Structures are given as C-alpha cells and as structure tokens.
Amino acid sequence: MKYEAVIGLEIHAQLATKSKIFSGAPTAYGAEPNTQACAVDLGFPGVLPVLNKDAVTMAVRFGLGIRAAVNKRCVFARKNYFYPDLPKGYQISQFDLPIVGEGYIDILLDDDKTKRIGITRAHLEEDAGKSLHEDFQGSTGIDLNRAGTPLLEIVSEPDLSSAKEAVAYLKNIHELVRYLEICDGNMAEGSFRCDANVSVRLVGETELGTRTETKNVNSFRFVEKAINYEIERQIDVIEAGGTITQETRLYDADTNTTRPMRSKEEAHDYRYFPDPDLLPVVITDDLIESIRITLPELPDEKRKRFMETFGLNAYDASVLSSSRPLASYFEAVVKDCNEPKLATNWVMGELSGALNKDGVEIENSPVSAEQLAGMISRITDNTISGKIAKQVFIGMWNGEGSADEIIEKQGLKQVTDTGAIEKIIDDIIAKNPSQVEAYRGGKDKLFGFFVGQVMKETQGKANPKQVNDLLKDKLK
C-alpha cells in the first residue's frame, strides 16, 4: 500500500422534535407538499424565528453522549446562498460558536481493537426544502415541508483511514443518536445522512492531500462504496500525473461512481454573520445536569459491561448492545435463565435469524424473552438437547405455547433413563458387528456412526452426553 486515505464525515441527524426548529409547523414525514410549511418556514416578511427548546436539549444530550464540552453560550449565524428551496436566501446555522464542542467516540475494528475517533463539533441548523426537477416542463417544483426541520450536523476529525472505518464510525453515531432518542435514524427518509470528505496521500507524508466532498450518501453500503470509489479515483488521477481539484461530488448508486456537482468557479462564499433575529443561547449548568441524569447507559458502556459481567467477546457484546431493544431483550433472557453464553447464542442465532427472515422488529418478537429463557433452562437441566431445542424454538415462534407446553405436547423430553439407552446401545452393537470390530481395531471415526444410530433410534431425544459415556463404556 503506497497510498493512505484520510477521511472525515459530516453527518446530518434530523432531531426528533414534533415541531420545527424555529416555528410551530409540524415535522412529520410524508405529508402533502407544502402543507407543513408556515410563514416562518417560507421566509415571509416580518416573521421571527423562535428557538425550539427540545432541539437544544437534544443537542446537549448528544454532546454528553460523545463526552464533549457543551458550550454554555452559542450563537446562530446566517449562511448565505441562493437556491429556490431556501426561501430566505440564507440557512440559519451555527458557525464559530456551535452548541457542542470537541468530543469523541470509540469504534470497534475487525481485530477487536478499538480506535478513538475525534468529533470536532456538532451544531444546530435548519434543513432546506426539496426541489423536484422531474415532471415539470421547464420548471422545478419546490416542496418546503422540510424547510426548518431541526438538524444536528456532526463533524468528525479526519481520523478515519478506510471506508470500513468510516462505516463503523457512522454506525456508531447512528446507534448513539437512537440510544439517546434524539433521531429516528431513518436513512431512507433522509433523517440521517452523511457527506464524506476524502483525500489520499503517500504513506509517511504528513501534509494532507487535497480533499473532495461527496454529498448525501444515504445508506451504509453506499457510504463504503462511494468512499472506496473516491479513493481509487484520486489515486488514479495522481498516478497519471494529475492533481486533485477541491470540489463537491455526488455519488451515483446506479453506476457506483462519483461526479463533480457544481463548477469550481462557483466557489463557496457563504458570508456567515451572526443572525440578528436570534439572541445568543445560554445553557446553564443546571440544564446540563438535568439532562445528564436522564441519559441512558451509552452503547460503549453497555458493550463493556456485557464483556465484563457476562464474559462475552467484543464482537458479540457489540452486536447485542447495538440497539436498546435488543440489549434489553438479551438482558431479560439472561436474568431469567442465568446462562449468558447460551442466551448470546440463541439471541444472535435462531432468534435474530427468525426476526430477519420474517422482517419482525425485536420489540414485536413472537417469542418473548421469558419464553426463550424458559427454553434455555430446559437445555441446561437436561430436559431437552440443543438440537431438539431448535424444534421447540420453531414451535414457540409459531405460537404453540411455552417451551414446557411444546416439549410435553410433542413428546420431546430427553430420554435419560440409563437402562433404556443401554438396551438400545446393546441392540445396535449386536446389529453392527463389522463396525464394532473396525472401531475396536482403531477406526475412531466410527464413534459418530454409533451416536447417530442411537439418536435415530430415540428420535434425537437421548441425552447426548449420556449416550457418549455409555457408548464409550460398551465399545471398549
């Protein structure tokens, strides 16, 4: 690897408020065009913005979630540019005094090591409207429902060195905003989107290369693809003796390429200045403390606790702590059956598989945590084997009742009567003299054959450990 990539992400998270950041218009998704755009959102003369308290609270929650310093005094600024979906001719944003200062988040790499990614800042701003360029002969249609929707723009340090790391970081922030209940994280609806700043340089070089910004990539998969494409493209340009132009590019998912978005002569000149319509926002220590006590256990804290308390490995702990509902379910199972290892396997294996297959959220799982724990307890007390348990699980998934009811109804109870198993083994040994001889002659692999025969005879209901012990004894 001759080149290395330097990547920073700008994430826009739509805050889960009921009303807009500066007006009382609703923020619900999917309404008829322009039915949720009031006079303030439309930038009518004489209107004044008034800041939404919950937008501030949510930004502070995020700040505490990334262990950042929350700025006690922050200021809104006007970012000036002309576009038809920005009726005022400026976007209200924050510039030199954002609400959230420097923080960080730890991401888990493939080798189970963690890497700390710096977050430069996070600031509040309003979203713009939506332009529709199709279907109108010679015109562009404007829907301003989204104008004024509160956004938190989260800017990372250029600490990411591959597309994979960028996706891991993005997923961690996504996980965090949902834990904090400040954003629904719906990427398809645009409530969580991301721009990637990418540059490359020779390994060992300390100066940063010229970067490009790839806009609005709206899925985790596309983020990885867009960044990889951009890294390759930049290396190709440099290898061919060219130079990288600092520009904004747009990712095209259909062709898996990026292309320049606007011409370079239109260099950005946003002429930021403090918005005279809004006063400085003061955030008191009392407010910060009152928000801090409402914070849930954060994903990385939970991950760490799962590893320490339940002995999980980093990967399992990370999957099980990736969402609050999943983590609660897992903890409820462990609490009931006291078998963290089995609970991990079942929740991440059969249960997650079934949920995925049927497209069901864990909150609506047909198998409750209590039911799953009940089934696990039947494995540990030797009522059923792990193999039979899969059959019991399917029964529970299909609503046939609790594990005990299914075991009873379908007669799945393990045969643990030594005498009965011994009799079956004796029969099998009598019926297969050549295999017995071969085994005794050193063909150890044949042991599995005998186990299989016993299981077949008992329809899988014999206790595997018991069968093993008895077989070993009899085949000596």
Next chain:
Amino acid sequence: MSIDIEKVANLARLTLSEEDKANYPTQLNNILELANQMQSVDTTDITPLAHPIEATQPLRVDAVTEENQRDLFQSIAPSTESGLYLVPQVINRAKTKETEKE
C-alpha cells in the same frame, strides 16, 4: 482591501448598471475602511458581541401550533402545481431526481 464589484453583485444576484458599477466600489470601500479603522482597536480582553441587546434567546416549547395554510400562501405565488411552488428550472440534467443541495 478593495471590492470586486462583479463578484459581490454575483453573490447577491444583482444586476448592476454601468453607472452603479462605477459608483458602488467607492461607497463600499468607504464602509470597508470604516471597518478597518475599527479593526485597529485593541479588543484582546473583550468578549465578541453577538447581538446588541443584552438578553438571551427565549426558548419555545416543542409543540405544533401552526395549521396548514397552503392555499392562502399559494394564492400569491406566481405558479404552483400539485401543491408545489414552480420556479424556473434550476438544473439541466434530466436524470437527477432530487436537488443537489447544499
């Protein structure tokens, strides 16, 4: 510091007459000079002023208080269709579905 009048006019989306193009630079440069004069004051220990009023931003309770008034607002719009405001086409690329926005 000197004003590039063409650039400033372009950023403000203003078309200037030749006469204005001749006069505005002097006027704008005078304003910049005033700013330069103020720059020379030592402000090391002074907190930057974000707003002339010494008050802080009041906050609104997060509640929906605005009703849909689309028909009223669109009654003064030059052109609408299917609830959308229509404006002269802003990009030429036919394939792009949604705006390439800021």
